[in-house]
Amino acid sequence: MFASARKALAVIFDPAFSGIAARAIFLTIALFVVLFLGMEYVIHHLPTLGWHWVNRALALLAPIMFVFLIFFLGAPVAALFASFYLDRVADAVEARFYPKDGKAPGTPFLTALRAGARLAGLLVLVNLALLPFDTIPLVGEGTALIINGWLLGREYFELAALRHLPQPAVDALRKSHRFGVFFAGLLISVLSIVPIANLFAPLYGSAFMVHLFKRYQERSA
Numbered sequence: 615m616f617a618s619a620r621k622a623l624a625v626i627f628d629p630a631f632s633g634i635a636a637r638a639i640f641l642t643i644a645l646f647v648v649l650f651l652g653m654e655y656v657i658h659h660l661p662t663l664g665w666h667w668v669n670r671a672l673a674l675l676a677p678i679m680f681v682f683l684i685f686f687l688g689a690p691v692a693a694l695f696a697s698f699y700l701d702r703v704a705d706a707v708e709a710r711f712y713p714k715d716g717k718a719p720g721t722p723f724l725t726a727l728r729a730g731a732r733l734a735g736l737l738v739l740v741n742l743a744l745l746p747f748d749t750i751p752l753v754g755e756g757t758a759l760i761i762n763g764w765l766l767g768r769e770y771f772e773l774a775a776l777r778h779l780p781q782p783a784v785d786a787l788r789k790s791h792r793f794g795v796f797f798a799g800l801l802i803s804v805l806s807i808v809p810i811a812n813l814f815a816p817l818y819g820s821a822f823m824v825h826l827f828k829r830y831q832e833r834s835a
Contacts, residue, residue, distance in 0.1 A: 615826065634817060660672070690734040698730070699820070704824045726773060759804065762806070767798050
């Protein structure tokens with residue numbers, strides 16, 4: 615798994631992937647900018663909430679609320695954006711590292727988008743359900759990281775594997791390497807909530823899972 619992680623990290627700094635990386639970062643920044651502007655618009659157009667100081671306090675707390683929003687939406691955003699360009703990343707990774715394997719049929723865009731949207735929605739619901747536990751130091755954050763890691767690992771791996779294998783074969787391969795897939799997803803989950811690193815998390819996660827799938831497929835063969 616660590617060898618796959620190192621190979622995926624090299625992708626981010628490879629000039630051949632600069633266009634994909636630029637699009638990934640632009641989409642992530644654009645989404646958070648839109649969310650920030652939307653939050654600012656709502657706060658500044660609120661009616662007076664009993665006392666003027668309440669509105670003033672909300673305006674001052676907006677940047678803190680936005681930072682919390684980045685942490686909260688890091689994993690769902692990574693999951694959704696992964697579906698946009700996983701095929702491009704996978705094609706580039708496979709062409710460079712696995713040229714003898716031949717080109718995969720790929721995953722239909724709408725299929726990948728539905729999978730990414732489904733996972734993003736599920737992650738939002740899970741993290742909302744875990745909000746009450748945030749009052750307990752480290753418990754809420756730790757639980758969210760573990761659950762997000764499991765969900766991200768499962769979905770990223772399936773998106774990479776479905777390019778080559780039918781669903782039953784993908785399920786069997788994932789279950790036989792469930793711990794490796796989980797720990798890979800956990801790493802993606804951690805990157806998804808770290809500022810700056812979350813800009814690269816979808817690109818990195820996509821490349822990481824392609825390497826991991828290839829490694830497990832070779833072992834199974």
